[in-house]
Amino acid sequence: MKARVHVMLKNGVLDPQGEAVRHALGSLGFDGVEGVRQGKVIELDLADGTSEATIGEMCEKLLANTVIESYRVEVL
């Protein structure tokens, strides 16, 4: 089985990289980009039957830093 973990900076945490991307889009002439948030996607190839709780534990312990990041698990 496969799972995809989406890690994003929490709402309210300033994302300077997203801001830089927003500015760059503006200078390319794309008007009206009001916000950009940048995160990461981690794909896991897992033994069949791995529970969502176990994947959640992986996120809490390593894949996300929950001080500043939130995560969402998508089982594929």
Add this chain to the structure above:
Amino acid sequence: MRAAVIVFPGSNCDRDMAVALKAAGADVSMVWHKDASLPDGVDLVAVPGGFSFGDYLRCGAIAAQSPICKAVVAHAERGGYVLGVCNGFQVLTETGLLPGALMRNANLKFICKAVDLKVETSASAFTEGYNAGDMVGYPVAHHDGNYTVDEANLAALKGEDRIAFTYGDNPNGSVADIAGVLSKNRRVLGMMPHPERAVDAGHGGTDGQALFRGLIGEFAQA
């Protein structure tokens, strides 16, 4: 005083840290990240700067899961002293020994320069060689030194006098200009600037000496 300097793949300030500790009178061992225990009788663990594990995933995240870090956390929980500088500070926040996290610098640039720091408290073994309010110069060299912490922990850091150093002119966007913080028992210090790069006249300044001497003096008295 016995000190251990942890070495991860990608550490690059480990030898400078050892030199600074030895110059201040410590007996120093280098400890590889795969070791599961610290040498007997270690008083201080120093987690050095660098780019442990290539900064993969997040700075310090992989190092914080290494076998030696379990021993470092246990050492801190027993009341042992721990100094984390730069990547070492990032590792200590990732282990949970210190609150908060270090994010990408607000201007997105790698910053490598000498900065002025204000000593915010002299009430720790690390800072007792200074007076609160002293201005000192240490170098910084980091891409991810933008300290962030939630409001409750920030209030605790302020209320418990646990902000050790602040920047005179904030280079990286850190909340409340924070450059270094102490643990609740004041025996764990994490900081982005490099005291070990300010201990020899050849470095351009020796303001870091008082930090190492104070720390080692703590044990000379004991």
